[in-house]
Amino acid sequence: MLPLFLVLLGLAGHARSESVQKDPLAMIGFHEGTRRFAECAGGGTLVGVEVGFVEDAWSFGEPxxxxxxxxxxxxxxxxxxxxDQDDTYVFGRLNLKTVRKAECxxxxxxxxxxxxxxxxxxxxxxxxxxxxxxxxxxxxxNAPVEVALEHAPATSRTYPKSFTCKQATQYAGLDSPKLTKMLMWFNRKSFAALEPLECA
Known part of the structure; x- marks a missing residue:
């Protein structure tokens, strides 16, 4: 018979695995590198993101x-x-010089x-x-406030892709649903993707 702590550990791992296996609600980016499930700890809410820009990539016409x-x-x-980690944890390349932050x-x-x-x-x-x-x-x-994160200010930008929790059928009836769980794809060279998993 397995010790109780091993049984509980297995149940916790199973619950986490089920969360990770849920179909993502959207994908920002593409699949590359390591995949990690992430959510705010301690009952916290996702209130924003901070992004760093790669400025020296020869394949791209902009950072x-x-x-x-x-x-x-x-x-x-x-x-x-x-x-649980401090929310200073970085998914992707470390020590990028140009950083932009949006906090709700x-x-x-x-x-x-x-x-x-x-x-x-x-x-x-x-x-x-x-x-x-x-x-x-x-x-x-009210409609959500939009905060744009770009390497350099621009008078006009178009953003052809979008995702809101309201677009998902299971959250459409909520007043102001917010993102709670996501999958992050990244490696040492770069962030690759953010996939929203759950809202509340």
């Missing part, structure tokens, strides 16, 4: 997002296999994102990196 931090109201993020006010949390792919200069070796990300912050009874 692209090479790192992502998940900003949590609890200041802690739970990362699969690593447990209040407790409304992140309603979703808009994004655009980076312009490709040399198709050989280029993947689907993201050059711009818009964070959608919930406002009770």
């Amino acid at each position: 692209f997002i090479g790192s992502v931090r998940l900003l949590c109201s609890s200041k802690k993020v739970s990362v699969e296999y690593l447990g 006010e209040g407790s409304g949390g992140v309603a979703g994102f808009k994004w655009r792919a980076a312009a490709i200069k040399n198709p050989d070796g280029a993947e689907m990196r993201q050059a711009g990300l818009v964070v959608l912050c919930n406002r009770a009874g």
Whole structure:
């Protein structure tokens, strides 16, 4: 008979595995490198993201997002296999010089994102990196506030892709659903993708 702590550990691992196996609600980026389930720890809410830009990639005509931090109201993020970490944890390349941050006010949390792919200069070796990300912050009874994260200010940008929790059938009836769980894809060279999994 297995010791109780091993049984409980197995149940916890099974529950986490089920969460990871859920179909993502959207995909920002592409599958490459390590995949990790992530959510804000300690009952915290995702209140924003911080991104770093890679500026020296020969395949692209503009800088692209090479790192992502998940900003949590609890200041802690739970990362699969690593447990609870400070929300300074970086998914992707470390120590990028140009960093942009969007943090939602209040407790409304992140309603979703808009994004655009980076312009490709040399198709050989280029993947689907993201050059711009818009964070959608919930406002009770109103449309979300949009905060754009770009390497350099621009008078006008178009973001052809978008995701909000309201778009998902299971959350459409909620007043201001916010993103709670996600999959992160990354390696030492760069962030690759964020896949929303659950809202609340």
